[in-house]
Amino acid sequence: xxxTIASLSREIITEADAYLYLENMRWHGEAKCPKCASTxxxxxxxxxxxxxxxxGGSQSERRVWRCTPxxxxxxxxxxxxxxxxxxxxxTSVMVIFEMCASKNGVAARxxxxxxxxxxxxxxxMLHRIREAMSHDDYVxxxxxxxxxxxxxxxxxxxxxxxxxxxxxxxRGTKKTPVVSVIDADTxxxxxxxxLSVDSKSLGDVIRVNVDTATTTLHTDLFPAYLSVGxxxxxxxxxxxxxGVYATDKTNGTNLCENYFAQLKxxxxxxxxxxxxxxxxxxxNEFDYRYSTFELTDAxxxxxxxxxxxxxxxxxxxxx
Ligand SMILES: [Zn+2]
Numbered sequence: 001x002x003x004t005i006a007s008l009s010r011e012i013i014t015e016a017d018a019y020l021y022l023e024n025m026r027w028h029g030e031a032k033c034p035k036c037a038s039t040x041x042x043x044x045x046x047x048x049x050x051x052x053x054x055x056g057g058s059q060s061e062r063r064v065w066r067c068t069p070x071x072x073x074x075x076x077x078x079x080x081x082x083x084x085x086x087x088x089x090x091t092s093v094m095v096i097f098e099m100c101a102s103k104n105g106v107a108a109r110x111x112x113x114x115x116x117x118x119x120x121x122x123x124x125m126l127h128r129i130r131e132a133m134s135h136d137d138y139v140x141x142x143x144x145x146x147x148x149x150x151x152x153x154x155x156x157x158x159x160x161x162x163x164x165x166x167x168x169x170x171r172g173t174k175k176t177p178v179v180s181v182i183d184a185d186t187x188x189x190x191x192x193x194x195l196s197v198d199s200k201s202l203g204d205v206i207r208v209n210v211d212t213a214t215t216t217l218h219t220d221l222f223p224a225y226l227s228v229g230x231x232x233x234x235x236x237x238x239x240x241x242x243g244v245y246a247t248d249k250t251n252g253t254n255l256c257e258n259y260f261a262q263l264k265x266x267x268x269x270x271x272x273x274x275x276x277x278x279x280x281x282x283x284n285e286f287d288y289r290y291s292t293f294e295l296t297d298a299x300x301x302x303x304x305x306x307x308x309x310x311x312x313x314x315x316x317x318x319x
Contacts, residue, residue: 003298008097015061018089019203022076025305033067034079040068080308083129091115100131100304101297104266105285130281131309133288135216142214144184148256149197149205151175152267175275181209182255188291189259191283203228218250260289
C-alpha cells in the first residue's frame with residue numbers, strides 16, 4: 001500500500017503507535033542502546049500496561065527500553081533530532097513525512113497552522129529535520145561531474161535604502177551565491193553557500209566533493225573554473241552566450257540548471273524569504289530530495305529514519 005498522510009494517520013493513532021513506528025524505521029526490529037550500542041536490551045512494560053508517570057506527574061505513552069550491560073534507560077528518540085522536543089511524536093512523524101513527500105518544501109507557517117504548533121516550535125522542528133537531511137559523508141564523486149553557481153535572494157525593496165543590512169553577503173539587495181556539484185551518473189548533489197565566486201572558493205568546493213584525479217568537470221565558460229579544471233582528469237566547457245548548452249562530449253551544466261529551477265521555485269513559492277544565514281539548511285533539504293529522486297516517499301522516509309541521530313539545539317540554529 002502506498003504511504004500517504006491518510007494512511008499514516010490510520011496507522012498511527014496513539015503516541016505509543018508513533019514510538020513503535022519510529023522504532024521500526026530506525027531499528028528495523030532490533031533495538032540498540034544509544035550509549036554502548038549493545039543489542040542486549042529489553043522493553044520496559046509500563047506497570048498499568050498503557051502509560052507511565054513522568055517526573056512532572058503526567059501520563060506518558062513513551063516506549064522505554066533498558067540496556068542490560070550499561071543499564072541505561074532510553075527510547076527511540078534518545079540522541080535523535082527529536083530528543084527533548086515538546087511536540088508529540090505522532091506530529092513529528094507526520095511532519096517528517098510531509099518533508100519527504102513535498103517537492104517544493106514545506107513552509108513553517110503551514111505546519112504551524114495544520115498541527116496547531118507555535119511558530120517558533122514549527123520553524124525549529126523543520127530545521128532539525130533539514131539537519132537530518134544534510135550530507136554527512138564525504139564520499140568523493142568521480143567520473144562526470146557538473147558544477148554551476150546560482151544567486152539566491154536579495155531584497156529589491158532595499159535597493160535605494162541606506163540600510164545596514166546592505167552590508168555583507170546576501171544582505172539587503174545582495175544575492176547569496178550558491179555552488180552546486182552534481183555527479184552526472186548517480187545524480188547525487190551537494191550545494192554550498194560561498195562567500196564569493198572566485199577561483200579559490202569555487203575550487204575549494206569542488207575539491208571537497210570530487211576525486212580530482214578521476215573526475216571530468218563540466219562547466220560553463222566562467223573563468224573562475226579554469227584553474228581547478230586544470231587539476232582534474234578533464235574539463236569540458238559550454239558557451240552559453242553562443243547558445244551552446246551541450247555537445248557530443250558534454251551535457252554542460254544542464255543538470256545544475258534543472259536543479260536551480262526547482263530550488264528557486266521552492267524557495268520563492270514556499271519559503272518566500274530565506275535568511276542567508278539559514279540558506280545552507282534549505283539547501284540540505286533540496287539536495288536531499290534531489291539526491292533521493294529514485295526513492296518513493298515511503299522509502300525516502302525510511303532512509304531519513306536512519307539519519308535521525310544527532311540533534312540541533314535552538315541555540316545552535318539561531319547562533
Ligand atoms: Zn548500553
